[in-house]
Amino acid sequence: MAGIESLINVSEFSKENIKSFLSISEQSELNKLFELAYKIKKKYVGTKVYLRGLIEFSNVCQKNCFYCGIRKDNKEIKRYTLPKDEIIKLGLWCYEQGYGSVILQSGERTSKDFVLFVEDIIKTLKRKTNDKLGITLCLGEQSFDTYKRWFEAGAHRYLLRIETSSPSLYKKLHPYNHSFENRIKCLEMIKKVGYQVGTGVLIGVPYQTIEDLVNDVLFFKKMDVDMIGMGPYIKHENTPLGKKFQETPELRKKRFLLGLKMIAVVRIFLKDVNIAATTALQTLDPTGREKGLLAGANVIMPIVTPQEYRENYFLYNGKPCINDATTKSLVSRIESIGETIGFYEWGDAPHFFKRKNKKG
Numbered sequence: 197m198a199g200i201e202s203l204i205n206v207s208e209f210s211k212e213n214i215k216s217f218l219s220i221s222e223q224s225e226l227n228k229l230f231e232l233a234y235k236i237k238k239k240y241v242g243t244k245v246y247l248r249g250l251i252e253f254s255n256v257c258q259k260n261c262f263y264c265g266i267r268k269d270n271k272e273i274k275r276y277t278l279p280k281d282e283i284i285k286l287g288l289w290c291y292e293q294g295y296g297s298v299i300l301q302s303g304e305r306t307s308k309d310f311v312l313f314v315e316d317i318i319k320t321l322k323r324k325t326n327d328k329l330g331i332t333l334c335l336g337e338q339s340f341d342t343y344k345r346w347f348e349a350g351a352h353r354y355l356l357r358i359e360t361s362s363p364s365l366y367k368k369l370h371p372y373n374h375s376f377e378n379r380i381k382c383l384e385m386i387k388k389v390g391y392q393v394g395t396g397v398l399i400g401v402p403y404q405t406i407e408d409l410v411n412d413v414l415f416f417k418k419m420d421v422d423m424i425g426m427g428p429y430i431k432h433e434n435t436p437l438g439k440k441f442q443e444t445p446e447l448r449k450k451r452f453l454l455g456l457k458m459i460a461v462v463r464i465f466l467k468d469v470n471i472a473a474t475t476a477l478q479t480l481d482p483t484g485r486e487k488g489l490l491a492g493a494n495v496i497m498p499i500v501t502p503q504e505y506r507e508n509y510f511l512y513n514g515k516p517c518i519n520d521a522t523t524k525s526l527v528s529r530i531e532s533i534g535e536t537i538g539f540y541e542w543g544d545a546p547h548f549f550k551r552k553n554k555k556g
């Protein structure tokens with residue numbers, strides 16, 4: 197390849213540049229890629245890590261994504277929804293630990309009862325923390341009214357992964373009644389309502405090519421999003437995709453590395469957005485999240501779902517092993533790579549404020 201040095205001062209990368217970054221396999225070149233991404237991260241968002249306590253409050257889902265362990269047709273898991281007071285208790289625990297914000301995540305549901313249930317949780321958490329706790333939602337495709345309702349209740353960020361920016365790959369990964377176009381429409385609605393917008397993709401999922409990933413990076417840029425949460429695909433046996441494709445240790449290693457390269461490339465290309473070092477990275481490598489931070493990520497999402505429910509929020513193999521035993525151990529892991537935690541801070545992406553200023 198052309199050599200990373202020659203690209204360091206380039207402000208607009210071409211498709212070919214991105215592709216060559218994603219194709220790097222030599223360790224010395226990889227190190228240079230991560231160093232460049234880290235330099236850009238330092239300049240645009242700093243080296244503070246922001247924490248989002250991840251509350252996976254329900255695994256009930258009305259959808260059937262081919263890769264996901266909590267899809268509706270998986271009859272082998274026990275479905276749960278945490279009681280409202282327990283969700284609130286978890287949110288308050290995060291606040292007391294100084295987490296700054298929480299993510300409320302669950303399977304997708306659109307019933308009126310569900311919408312009101314979530315609205316009440318958001319309002320209560322905001323009230324009990326004097327508006328200080330930041331709330332991110334990751335609750336799938338909803339109507340404009342629902343997005344607006346939850347925003348007005350106090351949530352200010354929304355994560356909705358596009359999963360892949362390729363309509364034809366999307367079709368291969370989802371049943372016929374799951375709509376790529378609607379997912380895009382939802383991202384636009386989320387932005388219109390006023391949320392900080394997050395999206396992301398599955399990395400290394402079957403049928404995906406490097407060109408698809410290059411287009412994903414361009415898609416993030418075109419959609420002008422504020423946050424990126426993406427991670428390697430990990431097989432779950434009891435899913436159509438898991439049954440069809442084997443997963444070898446080599447494949448897992450390759451996907452992990454591709455996950456790190458995607459973080460680096462997105463940091464180099466988008467600069468001032470927030471990028472999460474996701475749980476899937478840590479599932480594939482015990483120090484995956486730290487490696488993600490060193491490759492350009494600046495957000496981590498410690499799972500705070502109670503242990504007894506975790507085994508049922510089993511999106512993919514190996515996930516329930518993840519455990520941030522104490523905030524103290526989390527802090528020392530972060531400090532071991534020379535970074536600090538932004539306690540009590542929301543840690544919003546600078547990109548969001550620039551986007552808003554441009555508009556107004």
Ligand code: SAH
Pocket residue numbers: 257263264265301302303304334335336337355356357359397398427428429430431432476511512
């Ligand atoms: N139901 C909501 C949020 C919960 S799922 C939604 O789909 O938006 C959160 C994320 O888990 C999904 O966006 C998907 O990218 C990820 N996920 C599901 N199955 C996975 C797998 N097998 N490997 C890696 N990530 C997976």
Ligand code: SF4
Pocket residue numbers: 257258259260261264265266267268302303304336
């Ligand atoms: Fe449901 Fe989300 Fe899993 Fe799809 S990825 S089956 S919407 S929880």
